[in-house]
Amino acid sequence: MFRHACSASEAPRWVVAAAFLTQTVALNDTTVKFEIWDTAGQERYHSLAPMYYRGAAAAIVVYDITSPDSFARAKSWVRELQRQGNPNIVIALAGNKSDLASKRKVEPDEARAYAEENNIMFMETSAKTASNVNELFVQIGASRTFPGCPIQLQPWSLPRWARQRMRSQQQER
Amino acid sequence: MAAQNKTFQFKLVLLGESAVGKSSLVLRFVRGQFFDYQESTIGGPYPLAVPCCAALGPQAARGGASPGLRHFSPVARVARPTGSCDTRDVTRVTTYYQMKHVSPCLFSL
Numbered sequence: 001m002f003r004h005a006c007s008a009s010e011a012p013r014w015v016v017a018a019a020f021l022t023q024t025v026a027l028n029d030t031t032v033k034f035e036i037w038d039t040a041g042q043e044r045y046h047s048l049a050p051m052y053y054r055g056a057a058a059a060i061v062v063y064d065i066t067s068p069d070s071f072a073r074a075k076s077w078v079r080e081l082q083r084q085g086n087p088n089i090v091i092a093l094a095g096n097k098s099d100l101a102s103k104r105k106v107e108p109d110e111a112r113a114y115a116e117e118n119n120i121m122f123m124e125t126s127a128k129t130a131s132n133v134n135e136l137f138v139q140i141g142a143s144r145t146f147p148g149c150p151i152q153l154q155p156w157s158l159p160r161w162a163r164q165r166m167r168s169q170q171q172e173r
Numbered sequence: 174m175a176a177q178n179k180t181f182q183f184k185l186v187l188l189g190e191s192a193v194g195k196s197s198l199v200l201r202f203v204r205g206q207f208f209d210y211q212e213s214t215i216g217g218p219y220p221l222a223v224p225c226c227a228a229l230g231p232q233a234a235r236g237g238a239s240p241g242l243r244h245f246s247p248v249a250r251v252a253r254p255t256g257s258c259d260t261r262d263v264t265r266v267t268t269y270y271q272m273k274h275v276s277p278c279l280f281s282l
Binding site for chain 1 (some may be wrong): 181186188189190192195197198199200201202204209214215
């Protein structure tokens with residue numbers, strides 16, 4: 001379906017409360033280059049966040065499914081992005097650590113309902129098992145809602161969930 | 174089906190509380206790796222390198238103003254307050270690429 005066109009850039013992690021990495025993904029004939037700003041989560045770096053989300057076409061707001069506090073924090077990030085971010089920003093809510101199902105404190109239904117209410121994407125992921133990680137980024141890449149970035153993808157080049165998403169987006173329009 | 178071969182580039186930011194796995198998600202996506210004990214993203218070993226590069230400006234980045242680099246000795250780098258830089262430069266992609274060329278010089282000082 002898709003392949004990694006090249007591996008990580010060799011940029012070292014010299015950063016200011018954030019790390020910068022790039023990843024290029026080929027989706028059939030289209031190449032999507034992600035410029036990823038991975039911010040520091042500590043509250044004391046909060047004031048630097050606008051510097052990183054300014055001009056961002058997409059944001060992944062991450063919480064830990066074993067921590068209700070982190071879910072509450074994620075909601076406040078979503079609010080902040082909707083209020084102060086790029087008006088056309090694509091927001092994806094990611095419930096990470098889905099491999100820790102036995103310690104789960106945040107139900108997927110709750111998060112999904114919140115995401116639907118706020119018109120943002122939602123996916124539970126696990127960086128540890130790689131579950132849904134590529135899917136999360138590809139879904140963001142495949143979303144055609146970026147301003148000035150109309151990703152033209154052939155529907156048959158995408159996995160079924162992405163086709164369904166595209167179809168539902170087209171119906172909304 | 175016509176060959177399109179289009180390239181799209183966009184900025185993506187990860188936000189969320191600390192220790193939820195932002196860096197791990199990125200590392201998994203970009204390098205396919207996972208570490209049980211991923212260190213905290215607080216600025217790495219050279220926390221002020223980016224503002225310093227921004228302060229040097231594009232001219233220095235092209236390698237044309239090497240004398241300016243002398244001001245950025247490790248001591249000066251630590252002493253320089255982060256707030257003194259123009260943060261707009263830091264987020265500009267073009268400046269970033271220019272900075273990338275300066276950073277090895279900075280680190281070798």
